[in-house]
Each structure stands twice: as structure tokens, then as C-alpha cells.
Amino acid sequence: MSEMKDMLIEVIDKIFKDCADKETVDLLEEGKWAENLWELLAENEMLNFALLEEHGGVGGDLDCIFNVYRLVGRYAVPIPFVEHTLANFTLETSGLSPITERATILIDEEQMLELQEDRLSGLLHNVPWARHMQQLVTAAKQQDDYYIVQIPLENAAITKQINLAAEPRDSITFNNAAVIQKIVVPYELIQSLKKINTAANIAKMSGALEKANELTVQYSKERQQFGRPIHRFQLIQQHIAILAGETAITNTSVDNMISALAEGREEYEVALARLRIDESSRIVATSAHQVHAAIGVTHEHNLHHYTRRLWSWREEGYTSYYWKKVLAQTLLQSEMDLWEFITKSNNVIQPIGGETNG
Amino acid sequence: MKLPTVQFTEQQEKFRLEVRSFLKKQIELGTFNTKCDSWLSGSDPSFSKIIAKQGWIGMTWPEEYGGGGRSSIDRYILTEEFLAVGAPVAAHWFADRQTGPLLLRFGTEEQRKFFLPKIVKGECFFAIGLSEPNSGSDLASVSTRATKVEGGWLVNGAKTWTSNAHDAHYMVTLVRTEPLDPEKKHKGLSQLIIDLHADGVEIKPIRYLTGENHFNDVFFENVFVPDNMVVGTLGNGWVQGLAELAYERSGPERILSTFPLLNELVEELKKQGDLIGLGEASKLIAEMWGLRNLSIGVAKMLEEGGEVAIPAALVKSIGTKFEQKVPEVARLLVQTMPCLEAHKNFDRYMAEAILHSPGFTIRGGTSEVLYGIVAKGVVAG
Known part of the structure; x- marks a missing residue:
């Protein structure tokens, strides 16, 4: 599986590197859609990479999926690659058929519409990229039952909105719109989809964070003041060291979170990683801008592609605000002391080295 | 910078619980009270002996020197459990963390055979002599000097902020064995094992701001150190010391x-x-x-x-x-x-x-x- 993962990462990394250049990312500000990038991914059959092998994917290998999502942050990829692939992953995981039409996803327990005779009516906020997409995969309720549904966006009323990085986060209204597919799912699946969506967001954030760090180190070597590169100054070195530390802690924590999810032993790793990356996003954005000084706050420089994404993504989906409360409740109810709690979340359920799904 | 993720095995988890229940029992018996910062400020030689009986000092070292031959992850678990309950492990801490690995990597066979089994038994504690009154962050500027004499070295100078020197038997000491070259300060430094009970060694407590005694001034006046107490290669002390720091800092x-x-x-x-x-x-x-x-x-x-x-x-x-x-x-x-x-x-x-x-x-x-x-x-x- 790891060979497959390396190959995929190499292919997708190259596509992003070649096509998600500054001009393409900037298109977003004009409300435009990077069609060529989407097409290139489609031609290379990368839009179904998160599916089962018979559908051309990696068989739901979460290690592979989340490591690919890191690249989306790393290149500030201006298309809903994560949303489309996660929507299809969700369809397949819940027992529905994946689709080739452009799909986005919203899993939000606070925003679940009521299914009535296979139709949905109502308003949904912060639907990623809705204006550019054809289908929505979301969770709905029917009395006490939870459903995963696929519903077309063509007849939905869309109010365009954007996040701090100019990524579409639209409000959409359905008026008695018919779902195309639906399946009743256990509440546990909704819970696990919350984690999957949070983890995807964390993976994206870690990629953006790493890139902001690299840009800063690079700039500190190129920029000269007082006759020498600014990395020679101790106060700049302090920023560089802090950035390196936050990046190392974030990457190791995201690695730990991914392996816990991939090996099916995740307990609180997603919550802890989410809280931790909030902290590193704040520190990295602050220090990266401080070292870049004035040039870094211009639109011309690309640092803002990453810092604006960090500021946006940290507020999206299930945020630290939510996971902090989950952890508080868990601690309150737990009979373990804190040390038992922490060391238990590192417990072995299955021996290491075993092949995961697929 | 890519670091591995570690998943503890079932055996390692069992070991963790074994240590935990042992420590819980010690607390119940009143052997120690939980304390913050116990690894540095909680020196209790008799508790170190209890730990030694469990085979928990030098547990990663080869069995031929009395060690446990266990993995560094086992030691990590052990250390975490000590710290989580604030156990007084300072007495044997430096020997276990630094001196053992140093001697295993750079020491002579004679040194290993002499020191390691004693450390493992909790009978021999080490201090680490680095800082000096005029060499703090600029460590390479140390001026404690060792002069060659028949069969060994004569050491003169002073170390300061030496944690636990008052409970320790020996000190791995960074000294200058060649005259200082201001252009190459890192050169000519060597590590000597100094017997803290030898003639010419004087240890004076420095009281911490709470009044407690954790660190010390250590003075050397014509202290004789035999040749077989040089660690590793003469003049290579800086490089050898750096290797220790990874253990010390992480x-x-x-x-x-x-x-x-x-x-x-x-x-x-x-x-x-x-x-x-x-x-x-x-x-x-x-x-x-x-x-x-x-x-x-x-x-x-x-x-x-x-x-x-x-x-x-x-x-x-x-x-x-x-x-x-x-x-x-x-x-x-x-x-x-x-x-x-x-x-x-x-x-x-x-x-x-x-x-x-x-x-x-x-x-x-x-x-x-x-x-x-x-x-x-x-x-x-």
C-alpha cells in the first residue's frame, strides 16, 4: 500500500505544482473556476482516488487519503478536490454509489434537513464551492433516523459567500428538492464522518502551515538588511526556530492522528490534533508575516495564500470550539485520571505493521 | 525533518502498568510524596536503590554490564511514569540518562566494566560538569584545565551550576587539555571522569531561590586524574558532549x-x-x-x-x-x-x-x- 501511496502523492504533487500557480490561485478572487486544473485531475483519474479499488481508488486507505489532502494546503489548491473526493468517499462508505458529477459535501449535525418523502426543503450555510458543483452529499434526518443523501444543486437557490481566502462557502436553499440516492445510517457513522471531515481539514491546514514556514525560511535567506541576510539576526532566528518547532509538532501530531485513524484505533487524536493545530496556525501565521514584514502583506506576494487559508480553515467544520467541549465532557465523565487518559489514547488495539483496508 | 510515529506494543503497555502499580504502592507505603520537578529537585539515594532493585537503572544497557538490554521506548515509558507521579529520581538521573550512554559509545572497556554495574545497582551517581563561572551559554570558552603529569592529569579550575554534585560520586567534566586557541575554542577539550571524593575537590552548595540545595559550585585544586579516566579521545570532548545533549534535551x-x-x-x-x-x-x-x-x-x-x-x-x-x-x-x-x-x-x-x-x-x-x-x-x- 505504501508504494501506491508514494506514487499517488508524486502524481498529484506534480499536477498541483504545475497547475496551481499563483495566477490560478488568484483567479478565485475574481470568482472564477480553475477548470483546467479540474480537467487535468479528471484526465489522470485522480478525482476518484479515495474510492474502492474497483472504482479506481486506493480502497479507502485513510493514510493515503489524508496525506494527499496535505498537498491541497501545501499548494493552496483552488478547486474543491477534498470536497469532491470526500463526498464520494462518504457515498461509498455509507453504501451508496459514487458519482462522477462534481460533488461537494456538508456534514454538520446542526444543519440536518428533514427528509420528507425523499425530498428536502430548507437552508444550508457554508456549503463549500456549491456554486461550481452539481451535487451535494449531506446528512439528513427523518424522525429519529439518520440518512446520507445525494441531492442535485441545479435547482437550489444559491447565495454566494466566501471565506477569508475567497473560497466559496455558499448558502443554499432547497425547495422540495428530490434526493437522488439515500441510505439510512447508524449515528456512529455520522460521528465518524465528523472525525473524517475534521481530519481532512487538519491535513489541509498542516500543508498550508508547512508551506508558510518554508516561504519564511527562504525569504530570510534572500532578504538583506544592514548588509547581511536577515536570518543572521538573533531575533529573526527566534522566529525561524519557533516556526520550525510548530511545524515539527504539527507534522508529528498529524502523522499520529492519521495512523490512529488508518489503523482504526482513533479515540481522541482528532480532537487533540485539532486543538493543537489551532495553536500552531496562530503562531505560524504571526511569525511568518513578521519575518516577511511589509512585502508579506501585499497581494502580490503569495504568503497570504497560506495564512488566509489557515485563518479560514480553522473556523470551518468541527472546530476547536467543538472538540474542546467534547474533551471537557469526556474528562468530566471519565473515571481515569489525566495520565491514565493520555496514555490510554496511545493504547494498542491491533499489532503494528498489519495491512489496513485494501 | 521527518520523525517516526511510535505505537506502543501490548508488552510495552503491560510494562507501563507494571511500573505504575509499583509506584502507586510506593506512594501508599509513604516512600515518597509527589512533587513537581522531581527529576531534578527530588534526590533520594535510598529511593534510587529501590528503583535499581527493580532493574530500572540502565535498563537499556547491555546485559554484560548489568543492564537490562531493553529498548529505549521501554525506558521512555519508565521515565514518563516516574515523572507523571513526581517520583524522586534525581540521584541516579544523570548517570542513567547520560553517563551510561556516553561510556557505552566512547568509554573504554575498563571504564564500562568498572562504572556501569555500579550505576545499575544504584551505588554510583554522576554529575555533569559543564558550566563555569565565566562560561555559561558560551560553553566552548571553558577554562578549567588539565595538565599532563606522569600517569594522568592535574586538574585546576571550577565548575558551577552542577546539579546534584553533592550526592554524586563522580563527575564527567569538560576540561581543556590543550591551551586555548581563541580561533578554535571547540578544539582541545576533553571529558575526564573526576572522583568527587578525591583530594583537591571542594563542593559548595548554591542555594536555589527556595533555599533548597540542587546545584553546586565545584572547585578543583591540583586534582589528580589517572589516564584511564579520560573518556573517548583526547581533544574530542566537544563532539562527544554534543552527542550526549540529544539525550539530555529530548x-x-x-x-x-x-x-x-x-x-x-x-x-x-x-x-x-x-x-x-x-x-x-x-x-x-x-x-x-x-x-x-x-x-x-x-x-x-x-x-x-x-x-x-x-x-x-x-x-x-x-x-x-x-x-x-x-x-x-x-x-x-x-x-x-x-x-x-x-x-x-x-x-x-x-x-x-x-x-x-x-x-x-x-x-x-x-x-x-x-x-x-x-x-x-x-x-x-
Whole structure:
């Protein structure tokens, strides 16, 4: 599986590197859609990479999926690659058929519409990229039952909105719109989809964070003041060291979170990683801008592609605000002391080295 | 900088529980009281002997020297469990953490055979002689000198801030065995093992701001050190010392010095049913989890012989800042009147955490020096 993962990462990394250049990312500000990038991914059959092998994917290998999502942050990829692939992953995981039409996803327990005779009516906020997409995969309720549904966006009323990085986060209204597919799912699946969506967001954030760090180190070597590169100054070195530390802690924590999810032993790793990356996003954005000084706050420089994404993504989906409360409740109810709690979340359920799904 | 993730095996988890229940029993027996910063300020030679009986000193060293032949992850688990309950492990700490690995890597067979079994039995403690009155962060400027004489060396000079020298039997001492070349300060330094009971050695306590005695001034006046007490290669002391620093800087003691307070904070908040407070505490827990991932990753890499100087410096600089943050967050979540004599655990741990905090980011390399090391490494890499 790891060979497959390396190959995929190499292919997708190259596509992003070649096509998600500054001009393409900037298109977003004009409300435009990077069609060529989407097409290139489609031609290379990368839009179904998160599916089962018979559908051309990696068989739901979460290690592979989340490591690919890191690249989306790393290149500030201006298309809903994560949303489309996660929507299809969700369809397949819940027992529905994946689709080739452009799909986005919203899993939000606070925003679940009521299914009535296979139709949905109502308003949904912060639907990623809705204006550019054809289908929505979301969770709905029917009395006490939870459903995963696929519903077309063509007849939905869309109010365009954007996040701090100019990524579409639209409000959409359905008026008695018919779902195309639906399946009743256990509440546990909704819970696990919350984690999957949070983890995807964390993976994206870690990629953006790493890139902001690299840009800063690079700039500190190129920029000269007082006759020498600014990395020679101790106060700049302090920023560089802090950035390196936050990046190392974030990457190791995201690695730990991914392996816990991939090996099916995740307990609180997603919550802890989410809280931790909030902290590193704040520190990295602050220090990266401080070292870049004035040039870094211009639109011309690309640092803002990453810092604006960090500021946006940290507020999206299930945020630290939510996971902090989950952890508080868990601690309150737990009979373990804190040390038992922490060391238990590192417990072995299955021996290491075993092949995961697929 | 890619560090491995570590998943503990079932056997390692069993070992963790074994250590935990042993320590719990010791607390019940009254052998020790939980304390913040116990790995440095909690020296109890008799407790070290108890630990030695368990086979828990030198547990990673080869069996031929009395060691346990266990993995460094086992030792990591052991260390974490000591720190989580604030056990007084300072007496044997430096020998176990640094001197053993140093001798295994650079020492002579004679030195290993002589020292390691004694360390393992908890009968021989080491101090590490680095800083001098005029050499702190600029360590390479040390001026304690060793002059060649028949059969050995005569040492003159002074070391300072030497933790636990008053309980230790020997000191691995960084000395100048060649005259100082101001252009190449790192050259001509060597590591000598000095018997702290030898003639000409004088140890004077430096009282910590609480009045306690953790560190010391150590003076040398014509102290004779035989040739067979030179560690490794003459003149190679700087490089050998650097190798030790990865062990010194990356362990759980750079994260957990104030853990007893954090643990007690959560207990207090649970008692009060304070969900908002527990939410704030969760942020600290996430920070600790992040640091722990990094620190365990370094431990694993050290075992595999990887280059870890930079991540080790990161564990120390960020970990110790976290240790300092714990009391500052905790005091805003639970009402406290900190006092070292307090009956209430929370107040006592708070006092220990606050009073010991300033040292965390100084000892073992100041944060400022570490930032410099990291930044230079990052820019060069």
C-alpha cells in the first residue's frame, strides 16, 4: 500500500505544482473556476482516488487519503478536490454509489434537513464551492433516523459567500428538492464522518502551515538588511526556530492522528490534533508575516495564500470550539485520571505493521 | 525533518502498568510524596536503590554490564511514569540518562566494566560538569584545565551550576587539555571522569531561590586524574558532549516537570463540574500530546542512530515553555494560595511549579541558545 501511496502523492504533487500557480490561485478572487486544473485531475483519474479499488481508488486507505489532502494546503489548491473526493468517499462508505458529477459535501449535525418523502426543503450555510458543483452529499434526518443523501444543486437557490481566502462557502436553499440516492445510517457513522471531515481539514491546514514556514525560511535567506541576510539576526532566528518547532509538532501530531485513524484505533487524536493545530496556525501565521514584514502583506506576494487559508480553515467544520467541549465532557465523565487518559489514547488495539483496508 | 510515529506494543503497555502499580504502592507505603520537578529537585539515594532493585537503572544497557538490554521506548515509558507521579529520581538521573550512554559509545572497556554495574545497582551517581563561572551559554570558552603529569592529569579550575554534585560520586567534566586557541575554542577539550571524593575537590552548595540545595559550585585544586579516566579521545570532548545533549534535551522531563499540577488541575475541575475550565485544560492537554509525539519520535530516532540534534533542541525549547505555561493557566481556572507547605495538593504543586519554573528554560541550554541552534540548522538544511 505504501508504494501506491508514494506514487499517488508524486502524481498529484506534480499536477498541483504545475497547475496551481499563483495566477490560478488568484483567479478565485475574481470568482472564477480553475477548470483546467479540474480537467487535468479528471484526465489522470485522480478525482476518484479515495474510492474502492474497483472504482479506481486506493480502497479507502485513510493514510493515503489524508496525506494527499496535505498537498491541497501545501499548494493552496483552488478547486474543491477534498470536497469532491470526500463526498464520494462518504457515498461509498455509507453504501451508496459514487458519482462522477462534481460533488461537494456538508456534514454538520446542526444543519440536518428533514427528509420528507425523499425530498428536502430548507437552508444550508457554508456549503463549500456549491456554486461550481452539481451535487451535494449531506446528512439528513427523518424522525429519529439518520440518512446520507445525494441531492442535485441545479435547482437550489444559491447565495454566494466566501471565506477569508475567497473560497466559496455558499448558502443554499432547497425547495422540495428530490434526493437522488439515500441510505439510512447508524449515528456512529455520522460521528465518524465528523472525525473524517475534521481530519481532512487538519491535513489541509498542516500543508498550508508547512508551506508558510518554508516561504519564511527562504525569504530570510534572500532578504538583506544592514548588509547581511536577515536570518543572521538573533531575533529573526527566534522566529525561524519557533516556526520550525510548530511545524515539527504539527507534522508529528498529524502523522499520529492519521495512523490512529488508518489503523482504526482513533479515540481522541482528532480532537487533540485539532486543538493543537489551532495553536500552531496562530503562531505560524504571526511569525511568518513578521519575518516577511511589509512585502508579506501585499497581494502580490503569495504568503497570504497560506495564512488566509489557515485563518479560514480553522473556523470551518468541527472546530476547536467543538472538540474542546467534547474533551471537557469526556474528562468530566471519565473515571481515569489525566495520565491514565493520555496514555490510554496511545493504547494498542491491533499489532503494528498489519495491512489496513485494501 | 521527518520523525517516526511510535505505537506502543501490548508488552510495552503491560510494562507501563507494571511500573505504575509499583509506584502507586510506593506512594501508599509513604516512600515518597509527589512533587513537581522531581527529576531534578527530588534526590533520594535510598529511593534510587529501590528503583535499581527493580532493574530500572540502565535498563537499556547491555546485559554484560548489568543492564537490562531493553529498548529505549521501554525506558521512555519508565521515565514518563516516574515523572507523571513526581517520583524522586534525581540521584541516579544523570548517570542513567547520560553517563551510561556516553561510556557505552566512547568509554573504554575498563571504564564500562568498572562504572556501569555500579550505576545499575544504584551505588554510583554522576554529575555533569559543564558550566563555569565565566562560561555559561558560551560553553566552548571553558577554562578549567588539565595538565599532563606522569600517569594522568592535574586538574585546576571550577565548575558551577552542577546539579546534584553533592550526592554524586563522580563527575564527567569538560576540561581543556590543550591551551586555548581563541580561533578554535571547540578544539582541545576533553571529558575526564573526576572522583568527587578525591583530594583537591571542594563542593559548595548554591542555594536555589527556595533555599533548597540542587546545584553546586565545584572547585578543583591540583586534582589528580589517572589516564584511564579520560573518556573517548583526547581533544574530542566537544563532539562527544554534543552527542550526549540529544539525550539530555529530548526526554519527557522537558515536558512533564509540572505534570503533577496539570493532573491535579483536571481533578479539581472535575470535582467542581467545571466544563469550561476542563475545556481550557484540554488545550494544555493537546499541547502536551503534541510535544509527547515529538519527544517519542526523537527517542525512536535516537535508538535507530538518526541525527536528532535539532528536534531534540525543539523538544526542550518548546517543552519547557509548556511546563511554564501550566501554572499560569491553572491559576486562572482554580482558586489557589500557593505554598510549599500547603496541605492541599493543588496549592503545593502550584508553589513548586511557580518557584521552579524559571530554571526550566535555562538548565540544559537556554531557550535562546537552542533557538540559535535550530535556526542555523534550518537555514543550512
